[in-house]
Amino acid sequence: MKVSIYGNNGQASVKVATALKKGLTAAGIELDSLDPDIVITVGGDGTLLSAFHHYSDRLDRVRFVGIHTGHLGFYTDWRDYEVQELIDSLVEDNGQSVSYPLLTIKVEYADGTHPDKALALNESTIKKVSGTMVADVYIKGEFFESFRGDGLCISTPTGSTAYNKAVGGAVLSPQFNAIQMAEIASINNLVFRTLGSPLILPADEWIRVEPASSANNVLMCDQLSIEGRPIKAITYQIAQQRISFAEYRHTHFWQRVESSFIGRDNG
Structure with a gap:
């Protein structure tokens, strides 16, 4: 050993x-x-x-x-x-050992540069540097909603107890091979409307977020950040890899x- x-x-x-x-x-x-x-x-x-x-x-x-x-x-x-x-x-x-699900993240850039891929143990968030973030959300390739608010948090089951919980998401057992999306201070009124509730998706479904503006977005992956690059879209899904603990x-x-x-x- x-x-x-x-x-x-x-x-x-x-x-x-x-x-x-x-x-x-x-x-x-x-x-x-x-x-x-x-x-x-x-x-x-x-x-x-x-x-x-x-x-x-x-x-x-x-x-x-x-x-x-x-x-x-x-x-x-x-x-x-x-x-x-x-x-x-x-x-x-x-x-x-015991193993837990992970989140895989694919980031596409508006300038056509090569996409990035990353893994998250806890969560990934997408926000704007300042002002309201506007983004279209797709689930399994189908349009779901236009989001307006501070941002979105996509978490793993173990990560559901971190930032996700703080923004009103559900605590999810890692026995579920699933990911969760929670809205961060969404705007809901007579003009703008989102679901306003956390979403939990199984392993064969995915979330795609397309910001209305590719500039001034901050993407976090656990403790790591991507900012200053023009983000076209982010796709989230349960990763094939898992983390194992002795x-x-x-x-x-x-x-x-x-x-x-x-x-x-x-x-």
Whole structure:
């Protein structure tokens, strides 16, 4: 087994990463950041998102494990004081994993340059730099609505608990191989009308967004952004790839939701 440690520069994360490297070496586990079997992230959900994009070209060969060094993370199962317990689990690893759906994004440009493709673990948003965004929305190739408002958020099931939830989207179990579109401050009056509700689409359907103006749009893909380029259209669909987590004690999705947003005392 080859393991990569992917951490942020925070003092607590550096301390944990150092202890982890020492413990893995003592246990006879090889460290390899170029061709790992398992990627251990040390930090929080932001660190895991960064690691996901860093290793997005090898998702069929790598599993992720998250250690959080601050507040409880949505993707991170291990605490900073459980380094030895994690190493013991790695030593006993038998390849067990749990996988979650991802979002694939295709961006076409009005200047005819080559389209870009990207993957998102949480979500993608499209907004204007300033003013109202106007865009036509197509579902599975058929015109659905003309949108006017601040923007649109398209999320994965696990990403449904992030920005999507903040803008009124539904929390969706990752057991559903689906994507969700939520409107961000849509304009609805006697002149302009949208559905005004989140949409959930299965894997064989897709969303195409065509902004009325190709200029001054900002497209986000998790933490990454595309701006300053003339966007003609964005197409969203469930990706063929999935992200896999090493299931040593992977926390159930609804347990994560409860602990993150409700946090009642179960004792």
